[in-house]
Amino acid sequence: MRKLLEFHMEDILPAREEVLRQQGMPPGKTVSGHIQSVLEEALDEFTNEARPTGILQGLMVDEFEAIFTGEGQNDPEAPLEEIYQQAEGLALFALTIGGKISTNIEELFAGKNFALGAMLDAVASLAADKAVVRTEEQYEKELANRNHHGTELRVLGYSPGYCGWHISAQRKLFKALEPERIGITLNASYLMTPLKSVSGVLVAGPREIHLFKPSFSFCKVCKTYSCHERLQDLKATAT
Numbered sequence: 001m002r003k004l005l006e007f008h009m010e011d012i013l014p015a016r017e018e019v020l021r022q023q024g025m026p027p028g029k030t031v032s033g034h035i036q037s038v039l040e041e042a043l044d045e046f047t048n049e050a051r052p053t054g055i056l057q058g059l060m061v062d063e064f065e066a067i068f069t070g071e072g073q074n075d076p077e078a079p080l081e082e083i084y085q086q087a088e089g090l091a092l093f094a095l096t097i098g099g100k101i102s103t104n105i106e107e108l109f110a111g112k113n114f115a116l117g118a119m120l121d122a123v124a125s126l127a128a129d130k131a132v133v134r135t136e137e138q139y140e141k142e143l144a145n146r147n148h149h150g151t152e153l154r155v156l157g158y159s160p161g162y163c164g165w166h167i168s169a170q171r172k173l174f175k176a177l178e179p180e181r182i183g184i185t186l187n188a189s190y191l192m193t194p195l196k197s198v199s200g201v202l203v204a205g206p207r208e209i210h211l212f213k214p215s216f217s218f219c220k221v222c223k224t225y226s227c228h229e230r231l232q233d234l235k236a237t238a239t
């Protein structure tokens with residue numbers, strides 16, 4: 001069953017330090033009054049203009065197989081293949097911060113207001129990441145309420161375009177989930193509009209299924225290393 005997701009601003013608004021770190025400022029470094037005021041302006045604009053929303057749909061492991069396979073372009077080493085096959089719950093998701101923020105960022109860059117454009121871009125990207133975490137938490141809580149056999153399940157999101165799961169899988173993911181209902185569309189290059197949107201699959205299972213060694217051939221060209229923090233967190237929460 002499909003359901004719409006709502007996000008409260010206080011649950012997704014990034015902390016000032018996170019935004020500055022995203023902008024390349026080392027933690028604890030004193031920032032100028034000008035940067036402080038640009039940061040405040042970006043946070044205000046985000047709070048006033050963002051319209052975060054999302055959509056979620058549970059599905060069976062065998063139903064996900066075709067979506068994962070996409071157009072047959074996945075890397076054979078993609079860890080998600082092994083992970084999803086051990087899942088005890090799967091749900092497709094898509095979420096967005098809303099179109100106005102993306103338009104405002106584009107307009108700021110077009111008007112050469114690079115400082116505010118870059119700051120707002122950082123705030124919006126971090127907020128989208130936080131919305132994914134809130135969605136993971138919500139699904140984890142839902143499953144915990146239904147789980148009667150006592151296994152503790154961890155939920156993590158995986159997105160096409162990352163870690164060997166080819167971005168062309170977006171096509172089948174969109175066909176199954178229909179995020180157009182909340183205003184997210186896909187272009188011929190598999191990119192989403194609004195730009196500050198995230199889609200993927202939530203995988204629920206014992207924490208061990210999410211553990212892997214990030215030494216795949218595609219890791220050599222990784223731009224995010226986003227798995228590192230997640231893996232550390234998984235290891236730290238081992239009981």
Ligand code: SF4
Nearest residue numbers: 163214219222226227
């Ligand atoms: S290093 Fe990058 S590409 Fe490799 S698993 Fe981690 S996030 Fe994925």
